[in-house]
Amino acid sequence: MTHSEVATRIFHVRDGEAHQFTCTDGDSLLRAALRAGVPATYECNSGGCGSCKFTLTEGEVRQVQDAPAGLTDRDRRKGRLLACQSVPQSDCTVSLLIDPVDPFHAGLSLPARRVGEVVAERMLTHDLRELSLALDADFLPGQYAMLRRPGGEERAYSMANTPGTGVWQFHIKRVPGGAESGAFVDEIALGDAIEVDGPYGHAHLKATGRDVVCIAGGSGLAPMVSIARGLAAAADASERRLDFFYGGRAPRDLCAGEFVTEVADRLAEITLVDVVSDEAPDDWDGARGFVHEAVAAAGLTDLVDRDIYVAGPPPMTDAVTRLLVRELKVPVDQIHYDRFF
Ligand SMILES: Cc1cc2nc3c(=O)[nH]c(=O)nc-3n(C[C@H](O)[C@H](O)[C@H](O)COP(=O)(O)OP(=O)(O)OC[C@H]3O[C@@H](n4cnc5c(N)ncnc54)[C@H](O)[C@@H]3O)c2cc1C
Ligand code: FES
Incomplete structure (x- = not known):
């Protein structure tokens, strides 16, 4: 099958409203939808989170991964598929979940x-x-x-x-x-x-005027640095507080200090908590344990009024979001996370 053949194919999405878009260059159903400006629900684009599940009503799709982690056995029995792992091979009609309008999408570029x-x-x-x-x-x-x-x-x-x-x-x-x-x-x-x-990705900086918490584990540093830099570049930066938590296994894994220092002058207040979970020498003066434990121990009393950004491996992001939602009662629409599947 050539790319030009695929390019002529038209896909319909049922979400109460009908959308129609073409799929080019071997794109997954998810990417074709997003490139066409159809706000299909998704998170990881990698087959891990399961948020892009859909039902195929008509047509044929090829699977990128045989057994993506984002599909449960029950999903498979019910014939559900992942839009980020399905590459259309013919005209298709599908039922996709569509995201509600994000008021902070101004400036969002199509992929x-x-x-x-x-x-x-x-x-x-x-x-x-x-x-x-x-x-x-x-x-x-x-x-x-x-x-x-x-x-x-x-x-x-x-x-x-x-x-x-x-x-x-x-x-x-x-x-x-x-x-x-x-x-x-x-x-x-x-x-x-x-x-x-x-x-x-949806876990981008939201211009709400709230103070911010960034919580990163391991490989999750990059988006939290980007959020901190974006916050520091905002017009109201001098009125905003940022608390930054970064967890690694050992002190040699931690390197957030230079980024926190870089933005400090432009913000009203900033703190950095480095957390080590495995090996720390006796003279380590940072926190010990998991990063969600450090967030709990910090005792920030205004978390319900903050925007909280979280990134890292799923066990870490899940532990943090559980703490924030169940124990600290932070409204879910103020928690923005990317799980690194
Ligand atoms: C939305 C999103 C954003 C991401 N951003 C970043 C980023 O900024 N920086 C970054 O370094 N990574 C990031 N990742 C993770 C990245 O996409 C890869 O999964 C990671 O680099 C591993 O790829 P690999 O090919 O080396 O491992 P693979 O060959 O895919 O996996 C090898 C093994 O490692 C495990 N594994 C995969 N990822 C991780 C992980 N992160 N920690 C521990 N074990 C893992 C797998 O379960 C598997 O068992 C992000 C992932 C997502 C979904
Ligand atoms: S977006 Fe498809 S599984 Fe995460």
Whole structure:
């Protein structure tokens, strides 16, 4: 099947309203919908979260992954599929969930495929590398993109900087045994061309005027740095407080200090809590334990009036959101998270 054949196909979405859009270049159903401005519900774009489940009424789709974690056995029995893992092979009619209108979507760019050249790089820790790609396109602080290195598979990585600089900056952590992250950390060189599809994601900075909490675990640093930088660049930055929590296994994993220092002068108040879960030397004077425990121990009394941004591996983000919603009674619409499946 050629791309031009696929490009002529038309898809219908039933959400009470009918939408119709075309799918090009082997795009998943989700990406085709989003590129057409249809706000299909999603989170990770990677098959992990299950929020893009849909039902196929007519037509044929190819599956990217055989058994994506985002589908339960019950979903499979009921014939549900993931829009981010389904590539249409014919005209289709589908029932997709559609997101409610986000009042903070002003300035949101539709995702598009581009190529960015690596123009700067440095190691932030022993296993976390900052890569800057030359790209003249907009995104919102906290969003992510799908990156593909030459000969590699696509993975999601969040931008760490703010838009409008001609560069999209990423912080990529080497996952032991991982197919792609190790290559991004150890092999990609200055001048290499990386395919970038984005921006994606809803956990972007919301201009609500509230004070902010950023909570990052491990590889979740980048979007929290982007949120902090976006907050510091806002017109009302000098009236805003930011509390930043960053958890790693050992002190050598932690590197948020330079980013917190960078934005400190522009904000009314800022704190950083570094948390170590595994090995800490006796003279470690930061917090010990998991990052959600550090949030609870900080005793911030105004959390119900804050916007709270969270990013990192699912066990960490789940523990944090459970704490915030169940125990600290933070309204769910003030919690914005990306789980790094
Ligand atoms: C929305 C989103 C944003 C993301 N942003 C970032 C980012 O800014 N920086 C970043 O470094 N990563 C980020 N990730 C994670 C990234 O997409 C990859 O999953 C990660 O780099 C591992 O890819 P891999 O090919 O090396 O591992 P794979 O070959 O895909 O997986 C290998 C093994 O590692 C496990 N694994 C996968 N990811 C993780 C993880 N994060 N921590 C621990 N174990 C893991 C898998 O379960 C598997 O068992 C993000 C993910 C999502 C969904
Ligand atoms: S968006 Fe499809 S599984 Fe997460």
